[in-house]
Amino acid sequence: MNAQNTSSGCGGGSCQCAGQSPEAVASVNGIALHEPGLTPDAQELKERAHTELLRQHAVKAGLLPRFGGLVAPELDEHARQVIEEMIEAEVQTPTPTPEECQRYYEAHLNQFVVGQALHVRHILFAVTPGVNVHALSLRAEKALLELSRKEVAVGHFAQLAAELSNCPTGATGGDLGWVAPDECAPELANELFFQSDTRWGMGVHPRLVHTRFGLHIIEVLGRRKGRQLTFEEAQDRVVTRLQMQARTRALRQYMSLLVGQAQIEGLVLEGADSPLVQ
Structure with a gap:
């Protein structure tokens, strides 16, 4: 579930912070995406959120150890490799049929x-x-x-x-x-x-x-x-392009599913902006 943090104070009747809007720290399932006081730009914040979603998913799958901190950790090379292998195993990319390839070729002749x-x-x-x-x-x-x-x-x-x-x-x-x-x-x-x-x-x-x-x-x-190029000459290129398009759609669906299952505060996520799934 995506939730936007709208808190405007601590709630006490005599509290001096009532009515103020302290900048919230964005989080994924209670894990902050940055230290208090830091202000990552919107794109960096989205990338951190998607990376943290993937890390937590890998933990649930037993692929990475649990993390006891309150701020999302930087991933080392081993963790990145584990997540990339997890994505490769879980995201299936269909192979285009000969008929799909022929239709794409005929609709995009000037690309060949x-x-x-x-x-x-x-x-x-x-x-x-x-x-x-x-x-x-x-x-x-x-x-x-x-x-x-x-x-x-x-x-x-x-x-x-x-x-x-x-x-x-x-x-x-x-x-x-x-x-x-x-x-x-x-x-x-x-x-x-x-x-x-x-x-x-x-x-x-x-x-x-x-x-x-x-x-x-x-x-x-x-x-x-x-x-x-004739279709026969261009066929390998057509297959590659269609596979890349299918891969992009599959990755976005995969990340959208993770986003929908998470408690996200302080930002709104829509697609797959993490470099780990590009």
Whole structure:
């Protein structure tokens, strides 16, 4: 059961702490996830919670010794290995059928092309801690509008790249050279190569591309189409991708079950954020 700690005092009528909101220490089944006074960020707190859930599950299974402390312990290499072996034994990943593989291949043909590459240049507006994302987006949209006009001057892209880009390539006009799908960020690869509804033409892309690094203005300068793999040639890749997807779903279901069986206070858990189950 997930429970949010809403205590606002000790409950005494004359207590001076009534009405105050001291920061609660998040816990899993009564075991604190950090020492009082520490404030882990939200992502770290979730990772600690999932790791502690797995540790306690391993204890219940008799795989790890019981722990007598009140604050979740750091796992040593042996404990991590035990938990990884426990997950491997308990989480079953189904093997995709030939029919499932065929359907996936036909629905994702553009993911099974070899030799394709694009010559691109970009302007990066980096999203860094403390940056005003709204203002950054407006700045990027303004630059994109300038570069999308029919009468834009030759060399204006390189000029803006030198002035605005947070990528070192700004010094050379933003030129990234020839890139293949596996040579760029997954979000960029998806936008450049794997869109099924529309394929990129030459020139400046009409919308900003969002990646983990920030916002990009992209211009395509050249294209190598590559060769479409047959199903037989791509079958091993298809099986691997479907197994990875099935594994991810199974791990999330596994962790969701552990979350549902636990008494969790001070945070809300939904999925599997622990590195031990990635």
